[in-house]
Every structure is written in structure tokens, then in C-alpha cells.
Amino acid sequence: MFETLSQQPPDKIIELMKLYADDPRAEKIDLGVGVYKNAEGVTPVMRAIKAAEKRLWEEQTTKSYVGLTGDPAFNDAMIDLVLGDALSRPHVASAATPGGTGAVRQAFELARMANPGLRVFVSDPTWPNHLSILKHLGIETVPYRYFDDATCTVDSEGMLADLERARPGDIVLLHGCCHNPTGANPGAAAWRDIVSVLRTTGATPMIDLAYQGFGDGLAADAGPTRLIASSLPETLIAVSCSKNFGVYRERTGALMAAGQDTDRVAAVQDNLAYLNRQNYSFPPDHGARAVTMVLTDPELRADWEAELEEMRTGMLHLREALAAELRARAGSDRFAFLAEHRGMFSRLGATPEQVQRLREDHGVYMVGDSRMNIAGLNEATVPILAEAIVRAGV
Secondary structure: OHHHOOOOOOOHHHHHHHHHHHOOOOOOEEOOOOOOOOOOOOOOOOHHHHHHHHHHHHHOOOOOOOOOOOOHHHHHHHHHHHHOOOOOHHHEEEEEEEHHHHHHHHHHHHHHHHOOOOEEEEEEOOOHHHHHHHHHHOOEEEEEEOEEOOOOEEOHHHHHHHHOOOOOOOEEEEEOOOOOOOOOOOOHHHHHHHHHHHHHHOOEEEEEEOOOOOOOOHHHHHHHHHHHHHHOOEEEEEEEOOOOOOOHHHOEEEEEEEEOOHHHHHHHHHHHHHHHHHHOOOOOOHHHHHHHHHHHOHHHHHHHHHHHHHHHHHHHHHHHHHHHHHHHHHOOOOOOHHHHOOOOEEEOOOOHHHHHHHHHHHOEEOOOOOEEEHHHOOOOHHHHHHHHHHHOOO
16 A cells, blocks of 8 residues: 555755754854744743643643543633634634644634635745645635735735635635744734725635734734634634744644634534544643643733743844844845844745855755744844845845
């Protein structure tokens, strides 16, 4: 049987990780891998998570199963974090998932159950795993214009024109904040226009919210999601705790389905439990339990929010510093967009040849489309990167 299988195309980021690891140069810079790093290059365990895990170790008396959709307290806490008072609890179905990727996969599965002829409108560009999962599931994808390579900003006019082609039964996949891979986000007016287009077409929004708290703050980053969920009949929301809680390896996420019709929401809740049972039965609990403790304990929550804000403002400082260094070296403001983007990523606007030159000549590692992880920098490497960018002719 196995003779019918062929090798899968290599993951470009995994390949990049290996190239970086094999590079002997001391001043090499890793801007490829999509994880947060502090100034020492470490992805830390957040203080509040560490405290919650210690308490969990002391208090937990069983490792028995919790439930097909996870701990109800976790789902309640995540709904409150993401949606606030935009919708009351009976209007939201929710299930714990193995990370944000698990939530994305389950959302696509749920949508296909509801509409076997599903089409998913996907921003050009988007997180590559969106496309990989959709291809694996055999779901048709329709790209919509998103990023203007000339200005490194959102092409709002093109995006809205393309989204007008959606129809009832389609999914429109949106990044809730901190767009990956570009770092460019729609403005407030554009989000309102997106709501208007979705209301007119009857398509269902699906929001991938992987970086809440990394952009403009917890509430601000949730703003577009809350607007959409409270304005439209139905909304799918895939949430990751990997970045903002630093629990990458604990695989902690949630899939929410918001709806104005509570009877339909109750049916969705049953289907979320069914899908979890077919895929992995009971979702991971350790990370979810720690996150719940942080969100429901005032002292732990305050410490978590403070540390998350330090991470967010640190990345903003790195953005501003890099834009300033490039302004000084390039003699122009053509890289000013870096200070305007939000989250961990920005697309630099370099050609594949320039990206290769950055890697080979300067030890700077970024994805081939010039997506770079701002959190891979520190104060010492910012001027080194700026000089390499200019020397590479970007």
C-alpha cells in the first residue's frame, strides 16, 4: 500500500530553520520562524502561565477526560476575552481545539458539513497553512486582493470589489488583526465596509484571530471581530492562545460560532462536539486549564496583561527603530510602512533574489516572499539588518 505514496513538498519555513541552524556565522539573524522571542532570543514562559501551572500541579487531582468540547470554564473565558459584551453567551457555540490550527481545520470541516459546495475566499497573500488545509480537504479557494506591493498597505478597493463576488454559502476568511504574512490591517472604515459587503452578499465571515494583544491592545485587536459577530447573522472565529499566552507547545485554541439565532447556535454546539469526536475526541486540557486560571484570577490576569503589553510595545519599538535606521541609511521614507504595520510580521517588499542575497551575503533569514518576524530582532541587530537591507538593494 505504501508504494502509492509520494514525498510531500518540503515546508519552506522548516527548510529555512535548517539552513539557519547550519549557518556558522555568529551575526546571523533569524526572521523566519513565526514565534515570539524576547531580546535574548528566547520564547519565554509567561510569568502568569508559570504561576498558574505551579498552582495546577499542586491542586489538580485527576487527569481524566474533561469533555468533547473542553472545559466549559475555558470556553466561557475565551468567549469573554474575544467577544466581550458584543453577544450574550447563548449566541455563541464554542469548542476547545489543539491550537489555532485545530480551530481553523474544524471550522473548515464544519462549513463543509453545512455546505458541501463550499467556496472559501482567501486573502492574497495569507498564512500558507490556510491554503494547505483547504487543498487537503478539497475545498475550492477564491483569492481576493489584499496587499498592495507598491505601497505595502491594504488594497481596500480591490479587496472589497473581489469580496462582492461572494455568495450565500461561501466563507470569507479574514485575519482579525496582525495580518500574517504582511502585518498590514484594514482601517476602521474598511472593516465597516467589509461588514456591509458581507451583509449584502450573504457570505459567512470566518475570522482567524491568532495574535490578539500583539497589535494595538487586547480590546482594540478584538474590535473588528466584535463588530462582525454583532452585525451579521453568523460568524466563525478560530482563536489561538499560542502567541498571546506563549503556550505554543500546549496546543491551546478554540473555535467559536456566533449567531443571532440561538436555536441554530445550539445545533452548531452539537456539531462541534461531533467533529471533535471524529478527529481527536477530547481536546488537550493542560494549556487550556492554565489559560483559564490566568483569565479568571484577577492577580494572574493583571500580570499577564502587563507582560503581554510589554511584548506588544517592545515589537512596536523594534518596528519604529528599524524604520528610522532604514530612513537614515536609504535616505528615504520608503520603509516607513514598517512602523505602521502591526504584530510579529511584515512583508518587506524584497524580490526572491534579494531575499537570497540577504541570506547568502548577510546571514539574514526570512521567508522567500520577504515576510520577516519583527520579534526576531533586538536593539543590537536592528542596525545590522538595516544595513543588510540597503546593501542587498531592497
